[in-house]
Amino acid sequence: MAAGESMTGGAAVSRWIGSANAGYARYAQQELVARFGEVGFQELIPGELFLASIRRSEADVARLLRGNEPVFLRHIHPVQTEFPASRGEEDLLRLQQWLESAGPAISPGDRVGVQARRKPETEYGYTPYAVKEALDRVLTERFAAEPVISGPDKVVSVYMGESSVYAGVSAASDNLSDWNGGMIRFKREDGFISRAKFKLLEAEVRFGLDWSAYSRAVDLGAAPGGWTSLLLERGLRVTAIDPGELDPSLTGHPNLTYHRRKAGEVKMERAAYDLLVSDMSWDPRQSAKLVAEIAPAIRPGGTALMTLKLLRGKPFQSMREVEGILAPALRIVKAKQLFHNRDELTLLLTRPSDS
Known part of the structure; x- marks a missing residue:
């Protein structure tokens, strides 16, 4: 039985902290119940963060979630220790002692990220970075592991709550995202057009998109051009369609064709594109109908990526x-x-080869 697991009625019970976009925790909880049956929940941040007790081993939970990833559960990590928070140096010492005893979970040479966060507006006498510093020392001195910020093999997750500190060690792949709480961050670069670009950047990472597999893309509802700009940066030829105006910085780009009109007014050849993208602020049914109508313009086996605005x-x-x-x-x-979706979600689609 793994550290942090207990037995109830002969079955292993593992504990997890789950994260969702603000207001969507209950849907993430429904997804867990659908997969595992009876699950106990304790709210940590209303509508966003919760503690789940699942009647399955850590290994089983991780395997089942990886094989069928939930839509609204953005991030999850195991809880293998919990203790009352002193909100002072004692917490750091207890975390170090716990990590030193977690020997089998960490091997020499492992790339290990320490991800610490705390409940907003909760005062602690130390920062999340102080947690990382304290645990990094254990990783290097006790385990000869390599502390890293990005691309970890394993993650030490710490959550400082209102009255308790929770922690666990897991493979990064078991957390659904190797970013702290699934909160992936991007920098605003020179020439930044709109925050919509962050959604496509996150989809690129989360869906493992290989832009080299595509050469021609069509962007529906392109204005002001956040998605179009990224596709051009990735080397694609882009047809942007929107009655609104594109950002002037895109004007004259040699790989851009711009139709300033509604998508239904633009004639597109069958199988002309490898990729269709759409980030329109429409009713989800309207968006789906338009994309379905234009789908023949994607080659069989091609890809579509679209966001859907959700009805609360x-x-x-x-x-x-x-x-x-x-x-x-x-x-x-x-x-x-995705983290940058807010009140929407992102769909990765394919056009069947026999269509």
């Missing part, structure tokens, strides 16, 4: 309706509410 209180119903509208023209490969 009915996200799963919206997803079912959209899936029905898109089929059989497009098949959903993955649906995920």
Whole structure:
């Protein structure tokens, strides 16, 4: 039995801290119940962060979530120790002592990230960075591991709550995201057009998109050009369609064709594109209908990536309706509410080869 697991009625019970976008924790919890049956929940940050007790081993939970990743559960990590928070140096000492005893989980040479966060507006006598410094010393001196900030093999996760400190060690792949709490951050670079670009950058990472597999893309609802700009940076030829105006910085780009009109007014050849992207602020059913109508412009086996604005209180119903509208023209490969999505989610789709 792994550290942090207990036995209830002969079955292992593991504990996890789950994260979702603000206001969507209950949907992430519903996803866990659908997969594991009875799950106990304790709220840590209303609508966003929770502690889950699952009647499965850590290994089983991680394996099942990796194989069928939830839509609204953005990040999860195991809780293998919990103790009352002193909010002072004693907490750091207890965390060091716990990590020193977690020997089998960490091996020499492992790349290990320490990810610490605390409940907003909760005062501690130390910072999350102080937690990292204290635990990095244990990683190097006790385990001969390599502390890293990005691309870890394993993660030491620490959450400083209102009255307790929670911690666990896991493979980075078991957390659904190797970013702290799944909160992936990007810098605003020179020439930044809109925050919409962050959504496509995150999708690139989370979906493992290989832009070299595409040469021609069409961007529906492109204005002001956040997604178009990234696709051009990645070397694609882009057809941008929107009655609104693109950012002047894109004017004259040699790989850009711009139609300042509605998508339905633009004639597109069949199988002309490898990739279709859409980030329109429409009702999800309207967005799905438009994308389904234009789907023949994608080559068989090609890809579509679109965001859906969610109707509050009915996200799963919206997803079912959209899936029905898109089929059989497009098949959903993955649906995920990304950190930068807010009240929406991102769909990765493919056009079936026999269509």
